[in-house]
Each structure stands twice: as structure tokens, then as C-alpha cells.
Amino acid sequence: MGNLCCCIQVKQSKVAIRERFGKFSAVLKPGCHCLPWICGYQLAGHLSLRLQQLDVRCETKTKDNVFVNVVASVQYHVLSDKASDAFYKLSNARNQIQAYVFDVIRASVPKLNLDDVFEQKNEVAKAVEEELEKAMSAYGYEIVQTLIVDIEPDEHVKRSMNEINAAARMRVATNEKAEAEKIIQIKRAEGEAESKYLSGVGIARQRQAIVDGLRDSVLGFSVNVPGTTAKDVLDMVLVTQYFDTMKEIGGTSKSSAVFIPHGPGAVRDIATQIRDGLLQASSSHPHHL
Numbered sequence: 001m002g003n004l005c006c007c008i009q010v011k012q013s014k015v016a017i018r019e020r021f022g023k024f025s026a027v028l029k030p031g032c033h034c035l036p037w038i039c040g041y042q043l044a045g046h047l048s049l050r051l052q053q054l055d056v057r058c059e060t061k062t063k064d065n066v067f068v069n070v071v072a073s074v075q076y077h078v079l080s081d082k083a084s085d086a087f088y089k090l091s092n093a094r095n096q097i098q099a100y101v102f103d104v105i106r107a108s109v110p111k112l113n114l115d116d117v118f119e120q121k122n123e124v125a126k127a128v129e130e131e132l133e134k135a136m137s138a139y140g141y142e143i144v145q146t147l148i149v150d151i152e153p154d155e156h157v158k159r160s161m162n163e164i165n166a167a168a169r170m171r172v173a174t175n176e177k178a179e180a181e182k183i184i185q186i187k188r189a190e191g192e193a194e195s196k197y198l199s200g201v202g203i204a205r206q207r208q209a210i211v212d213g214l215r216d217s218v219l220g221f222s223v224n225v226p227g228t229t230a231k232d233v234l235d236m237v238l239v240t241q242y243f244d245t246m247k248e249i250g251g252t253s254k255s256s257a258v259f260i261p262h263g264p265g266a267v268r269d270i271a272t273q274i275r276d277g278l279l280q281a282s283s284s285h286p287h288h289l
């Protein structure tokens with residue numbers, strides 16, 4: 001700004017453009033400068049040297065015909081040694097940058113499918129930065145960095161993509177659940193098999209113990225009571241077991257009972273039937289010598 005003393009002050013991070021009789025004269029750096037207007041000098045304007053950012057939103061179409069909005073963020077600043085070019089050659093730097101961003105994005109994105117746009121956004125940003133650097137350096141601007149900060153497909157496409165991802169995740173979850181159930185069933189079957197095996201071993205041992213007990217009882221009774229036979233001892237054991245069974249059935253209030261003849265002679269009949277059955281089985285399968 002000029003005054004009666006013909007002095008101006010240029011603030012930090014700015015430069016001033018000085019003209020003489022309408023022609024560019026010099027670039028004034030921060031500080032105090034003399035501007036004798038009587039000699040035809042005048043201040044044409046100021047330029048900021050600070051880093052600036054421009055966000056450009058560009059709508060385009062991908063190779064698979066999906067409309068997307070691509071947001072590019074461009075960081076740039078004026079080169080102090082080319083301030084005159086930046087001041088005189090461009091009337092609106094932001095519009096110029098936006099035009100180049102549109103041109104590069106609309107030339108790059110239509111070559112890619114939607115998924116590739118997300119994966120290769122850094123390559124798209126690099127292409128934009130290279131084109132801007134090549135074009136804007138002639139006007140006194142330096143492109144510091146260019147970023148693709150957002151890629152937003154059409155709302156219907158986003159909803160479809162979310163549904164596809166949800167279905168894929170559901171399929172994976174279903175497979176995992178099925179595998180878990182399969183493992184549970186296998187473990188359950190292995191447990192049941194092991195349980196049945198152990199149960200069979202227990203029954204076999206129980207029967208062996210019963211046989212051993214009967215043998216010991218028969219032998220002990222025959223020794224202590226002279227004149228008794230193994231048949232007499234076995235009949236007595238059967239009678240004892242019969243009454244123990246009747247006692248157990250009678251002592252249980254909630255039990256399913258099978259009624260059989262319960263007279264004292266029934267024990268002899270049962271024993272006779274067992275012996276007759278064994279004898280018939282033996283006679284029907286004679287030993288071959």
C-alpha cells in the first residue's frame with residue numbers, strides 16, 4: 001500500500017508486484033520498500049507464498065459402468081522466484097488446477113473397474129500430480145502433493161456392495177458353524193463309542209465276577225457241608241437271588257416290574273428249564289472226536 005511517504009510494507013509469507021507506468025518492474029519481498037509514485041511506480045498486487053490446498057470433486061464412470069465421485073486434494077504454493085509468472089500468466093489458479101484434475105481423473109478412472117479404482121487410487125493420484133506439476137510449473141506454481149481422499153460410488157451400488165459383502169460373510173460364518181457342528185458330532189460319536197466299549201468291558205467283568213463268585217460259593221459250600229452237590233448249591237443260590245430280586249422290586253415305588261410265578265416251586269421250575277435248555281443245546285451240537 002502506498003502513502004504520502006511513498007513507502008509500502010510487505011508482510012511475511014507474501015510478495016508484492018511492483019509496476020512502473022503499467023509495466024512489471026520487480027517482485028518485492030517481505031519488508032519495507034520505497035515506492036515513489038511520482039516516478040511512475042505503483043503496486044499491482046500481492047501474492048501469498050503459503051501452502052494452499054484445493055479439494056476437487058469429480059464425477060466419472062468406471063470401466064464396469066459404475067458412476068463414482070472422486071475427491072482429489074491438491075496442495076500447492078507459489079514459487080517466490082517465479083512470482084511474476086504466477087501473477088501475470090494465470091487469472092485464476094484454482095480453476096486451472098481443477099480443470100487439470102478433471103482431465104486426468106476422467107482419463108484414468110474409466111480404464112479401471114470399480115474394485116481396481118480403490119486398489120490403484122495411489123496410481124491415479126500420482127498421475128494427477130505429474131500432470132499438474134508439468135502444467136503448473138510454467139505458471140510459477142509448485143505442486144507439493146496430490147491425494148485421492150475419497151472414492152464414493154453411487155448409493156445403489158454401495159448398497160449392493162454391502163449386501164454382497166454381508167452375504168459372503170454369512171456364507172463363511174455358515175461354513176464355520178457347520179464345521180463346528182461336524183466336530184461336535186464326531187466327538188460325540190467317539191465319546192459314545194468309547195462309552196459303549198467301556199460299558200461292554202464293565203459288563204464282561206461283572207459277569208466274570210459273578211461266575212467267579214458262584215464257583216467260590218459252590219466250592220466253599222461243598223467243603224463245609226459234606227454230602228451236598230454243586231446242583232444243590234446252585235439251586236440255593238438261585239433261590240437267594242430270586243428273593244433278593246423280589247425284595248428290590250417291592251422296595252422301589254416307581255419301577256416297571258415284570259410279574260413271574262413267585263411260588264417257591266417256581267425257582268425249581270426255572271432252574272429245570274435252564275438246565276434242560278443247556279442240555280438240549282449240548283445234544284444238538286455234539287462234540288466231534
